[in-house]
Amino acid sequence: MQPLVSIIIPTYNSKKYLKETVNSALNQTYKLIEIIVIDDGSTDGTETMFTNFEKQGIACYRVKNGGASSARNYGLSKANGDYIQFLDADDILHESKIEKQLQLMQLHDADICYSPWIDFKVSINDYQDEFKFSRLDHGTMRTGKELMSSFGMDNWFINTLSWLVKRDIVDKAGLWDVDIINNNDGEYFSRVLFYAIRVVCCNEHLAYYRRTPNSLGKLNSVLKIEASFNSYQKIETLLCSCNDVKLMSYPKRMYYMQYKRIKKNYPNLAKRAAKNFDRIKAPSFLSKKKYYWIFINRFGLYNGTKLYTFLQPIWGLLKRN
Incomplete structure (x- = not known):
């Protein structure tokens, strides 16, 4: 029996990007997925898109503004999947991301899979940077702690949308910390990796990260x-x-x-x-x-x-x- 994959999309005032992001989830070659969109109190009319989304089988929720971490936690409470994919409302998945990562995870009985990604601003065909790992990484097994050691010793990191994670590891890690507004993904996935015994790399560009002027990752306050x-x-x-x-x-x-x-x-x-x-x-x-x-x-x-x-x-x- 094939496993269910939950794709959780928190959104706040990202109406102009959301359709493209949702379509990248809908167009996955792996079809046993559920898509959950959580509108975190947007003021740009995001909720007007929900009727059309729901006709396509997408579960849509509107909650009081509490930040991306709070919205992700709400999405987790509604998710039924055996695997979890977090996807921000302005980023894009390659159509074969879930299928290729899931196949590799099942082959190696892995807890987590990650892949390189491409940075872009407007179009994924006009990208800024690409993150490529050594070909030796493909299919290589590491523990989550070994991967974190590599982050420190080799000076690199992995973007949030690159991960596909087993639900039982997500449950062990606990909820996203709603009090952290910067590096909330780094803190959360440190807990995920802490509990991960088998982590595998699918060394293909399977995700697209949109760089926006108001990125929360910028340390400008x-x-x-x-x-x-x-x-x-x-x-x-x-x-x-x-x-x-x-x-x-x-x-x-x-x-x-x-x-x-x-x-x-x-x-x-x-x-x-x-x-x-x-x-x-x-x-x-x-x-x-x-x-x-x-x-x-x-x-x-x-x-x-x-x-x-x-x-x-x-x-x-x-x-x-």
Whole structure:
């Protein structure tokens, strides 16, 4: 008997994108799916699309605005699937995503499958960037904790829409944290990976991520910075229970990435991120940058970066002479 896959689509004021997103779910080559759309209190007339959606068999709900995480939790409460696909209202699935990932998961008895994706702004045919993993990754089995260690040591990540997850792993991970408005997906999928024993990669571009000017992922306010910082602390606390030094490279990387992204506009908060990077005594992908790593270890991330940056032009001048 084939398993049911639930595709959960939270939406807030994304009416202009929603039809294309829903169609990418409807047009899946794997047909045993249910599509759940949750309108998170939109003010752009999103609910006017529901009559047509419901005629196509889509379950539509309108809830009081509570944020994307709250809408996803509501979607989970309505989902009957054996597998879960989270899909934001402006992103797009390749037509064979569910079929190819599900086949690979069943072949390897995997808990989770991920795939590379393509970044775009207007059309998927006019893409900005593509994320491709090593061909060695295709079908390779890892635990969720091994994957998180790789995030820290190899400096990469996986987008939310790339995952297909077994429902029992979703249930173990619990609900999305409604108090986190930035990196809520990173915090949530850290819990998912924490419980995943078998994770497999389907190394084909099977998803399209739309980059919009108002992306929540941008750290352009104190509120977003604080929310992401709190998410890193939650992830760190979760992983500390494993007593695995290499695993701690994952939250260490996140503190570094926040430092790097906000050091110009929010120097005091950048210093806090840098101190937390220094505090975690774990390996880092930055060790591959030999001289930079020496400065960081000697002076700390914040001061070491400033000194290293200051000296770089001098070294370049000496080399030329």
